[in-house]
Structure formats: C-alpha cells, structure tokens
Amino acid sequence: MQNIFELEYSKVENILNNIGEKSYRIKQIYQWIFQKKITNFSQMSSLSKNLRNYLEETFTIGLPKIVTINNSVDGSQKFLLELSDKTNIEMVLIPHLNKNTLCISSQVGCARKCSFCATAQMGLIRNLTIAEIVGQVYLAQLELGDKRLTNIVFMGMGEPFDNYDNVISAVKMLQNKEMFKISPRRITLSTSGVIPGIEKLSREGIRVKLAISLNSAIPEKRKTLMPITNKYSIPELKKTLQNYSHRTHFPVTFEYVMIRNFNMGKDDIKALIKFVGDLSCKINLIPWNSLNYLSYESPSKMEITDFSEKLKRINSAVTIRKSRGNDINAACGQLAFHSINDKNSLL
Ligand code: SF4
Structure with a gap:
C-alpha cells in the first residue's frame, strides 16, 4: 500500500489510467481529498464501488500525527508532529492580517550545524518523505477549516536542498491546481546556501521564491555562524545567485539574523552592501531572539533601527521581520521557537 501523498498527480493518473479509469475520475478523487477534505476512500460516493475498493487496496492517505499544539498570544500555533517511525518534527502556523503562513520542515533535524540554530543541535536524523512534507500542509488546511x-x-x-528531490516533488504537488493549488509566488524555499541545489532549481525552472539565510557577508563570521561557508564560499554563493537571477529573473531574499555585537557593525554593513551589489533582492532583517542555551545576544530596538536605516541606503528593499511573540523567529529552519524544553522533547 502506498501513501497517495507520496505520488505526484501525473503518477496517480498513470496508475489509474492503466486500470482503465478516465482522467476525470482522478480529478474527482482529488476533489474529495482537497475540496471536501475526505481522507477515507470508502466515503467517496461519486466513485464506483469497484474503484473505491481498488483505491482502498492500493493507497493510504497517511498524515503525520499531531502530538501537541502550542498557541502563542499573537495567534501563531506551533505543532509538534509525530511521524510513522516515532520521530518528531515541528510546523508553525502564523496568521497575520488576511494571510495564513505555514512554516514547514523538510528533514528530521539537520546536518548543517549553524551555530545559531536549535535544530542544528539535533544533527540529521533523516530526510522527510514527500508525503510527510505535503502532509504538514494538508494538516494545516484541516486545522484552518x-x-x-x-x-x-x-x-x-x-x-x-539536502532533501532536494522530495522537496521539489512536494513543491510541484503544492502548486498543482488539482491538489493544493498554491501559487509559486507564495511558496518560499529557504536555504543556508547549498550551491548545487540553487543551480539545479534554476536549471529546472521550478518557480518558487528563493531565500538565502545569509547572516553575514564576512567570510570568517559567516563560517562561525554557518559552517556551510567552508564548503560553499561567499564569492561562489554570489556567483551562483547572479546566475540564478539571470536565468530565472526571480528576485532573491536574504535573511539576516541580527546578533548584538556580532554582525551589526560598520564592517558588516560594508560587506553586506558589497555582497548584495547589483543583485535584484530583498533583505529581511530578523532580530535574534535569545535562547538560554546559546550565547548570542538580542539587539536593542535602537540598534535594529540604526542597522536597518544604514542598509536602506543601498538599492534594496529592507524589511524588519516582526517577531511573532517568542514563538517564531525563523530563517532557514532557525527554529528559535524550539525552547530548551521543546528541544528536549524532540531529542
Ligand atoms: S539554520 Fe537551517 S541549515 Fe542551518 S542548521 Fe538550522 S535548519 Fe539546518
């Protein structure tokens, strides 16, 4: 039995065409799943009994299990999810004005060892399957009613990008009009700077918004924050992004976590301005939210304003991401909402 969320639309279509079902039947199945939110094939009453039996014998619709939901005062909700092998991941639903944004996971843990990131402390346990990635989105839709x-x-x-194939298949399913129907402009992939992944994305012409968790344009500082810089250097990253912009004409967003007395000085601004240069981009500034087991410090309001004003002198859109309570402060999996208690529950 296969989880139907593991398969792209065209694959399910092929399987069902091969048993003689017309393509409109597949549309009907997906209408049950996505519009009526029915996850039990036997309840899909517009399908023939034979087809319902076949679906029940061939596919499952498996979703991650919600273990806990933590509600923030600002309305955001953090979900701790359990997967079939009992490992855990988190997702966060962030309502803001007329938008509902879902921050999802792509791996259990992470191998990239960024020093400011709570997830990094888990190490990599495994990649998520396609079904586990899109399952988070489906669950959130159920929650939203x-x-x-x-x-x-x-x-x-x-x-x-360390789970490239599954993430891209999931993105295709999220964009598919018969499935999740989410516009490419509303899906953001945030990377620590995995150059082969960025190159592949641009060559394959996958339409999504690309965000780079940059955090410093000074090589030694970025190496301290993000060891990936030892493998993919800042000049190589810049070159790759220039090619990406040239090929796709999509703007890039840089995420910059502001850490007091570390990456907010004159040299940092100078390096950032030089790095950004002629790239068509936005810069998202994210004030570091102190975690009591990491030694970095949060900047004051004045320091944040001062830093952003100086950056605005360059020809880029600079925004300060509002911290959502203490729950959300994320750049490329920087789950600052992993409080030490949450972290313990994940390990
Ligand atoms: S910031 Fe992103 S890439 Fe770096 S360790 Fe955390 S999850 Fe991994």
Missing part, C-alpha cells in the same frame, strides 16, 4: 492557507515557507527544521 474555512480559512485559506495562503503562504508556505520551508523554514522549519532541515535544509531543503
């Missing part, structure tokens, strides 16, 4: 899920960000646990 009549409200629409508008945006998806791959900024939860894991480096999406």
